[in-house]
Amino acid sequence: MGPYAYIAIEGNIGAGKTTLSNLLSKRHGGELILERFEENPFLERFYEDPKSHAFSVELAFVADRFKQLRDALGSRNLFRQRVLADYSFAKSLIFAKANLPRSEFILFRTMFRLMEAKLPKPEVIAILNPGIDRVKSQIVERGRSYEQDLPEGYLERVWDGYKEHYKFHRGSRVLWIDTSDLDFVKREEDFEKLLTCILHPRKPGVYELKP
Numbered sequence: 001m002g003p004y005a006y007i008a009i010e011g012n013i014g015a016g017k018t019t020l021s022n023l024l025s026k027r028h029g030g031e032l033i034l035e036r037f038e039e040n041p042f043l044e045r046f047y048e049d050p051k052s053h054a055f056s057v058e059l060a061f062v063a064d065r066f067k068q069l070r071d072a073l074g075s076r077n078l079f080r081q082r083v084l085a086d087y088s089f090a091k092s093l094i095f096a097k098a099n100l101p102r103s104e105f106i107l108f109r110t111m112f113r114l115m116e117a118k119l120p121k122p123e124v125i126a127i128l129n130p131g132i133d134r135v136k137s138q139i140v141e142r143g144r145s146y147e148q149d150l151p152e153g154y155l156e157r158v159w160d161g162y163k164e165h166y167k168f169h170r171g172s173r174v175l176w177i178d179t180s181d182l183d184f185v186k187r188e189e190d191f192e193k194l195l196t197c198i199l200h201p202r203k204p205g206v207y208e209l210k211p
Helices: 016-030 042-048 050-073 091-099 102-118 132-142 153-164 186-201
Strands: 006-011 032-035 083-085 124-129 175-178 205-209
Touching: 006 016, 016 032, 016 050, 016 083, 032 050, 042 050, 042 175, 050 083, 050 091, 050 102, 091 102, 124 153, 124 186, 132 153, 175 186
Parallel strands: 006 083, 006 124, 032 083, 124 175, 175 205
Antiparallel strands: none
16 A cells, blocks of 8 residues: 555545445455444434434444444554555544534534544545536445435535545545546556555645546
């Protein structure tokens, strides 16, 4: 994974995070951490009735993400064990802000900050942006039944949350990557462009990139 030992692939629902993470892992090895969304017992109920189950679904997600990352990163040697994840821990805060009423979000944020302080930050956070229309089509293509009737404007709200959270992020290399013209699954040259973009040595900061 080039000069980096901990990379997180991020983006909206259906942006291609897991697909790219699997491809990168096959190429470069290391420990692959994939979000265990299917194990969240509240997820389908949340999509059916967001107001009733938003807090439960976010608590379940943040607890599981914390456990996954703590187990993988807690005792790792940065110079020997490489880690690639298809999410960053901050995803919990971004989605909580999109889904929770203000009073519940404030409570959630307090708990999140305590947990976040116990985890190392990714050296690279690569945020994929294929565009909202393409995200919608990819959600349809992958066929998860509970994702097919997302509320109007929900994907836009989530994306706005990413932009707000990472606008002035410090400590990591935050890469806003325009993937609207890429097909990194079917075209090897597109995958290579994206790979070079993510692994290129950079100082910490926020970058807007178009491979």
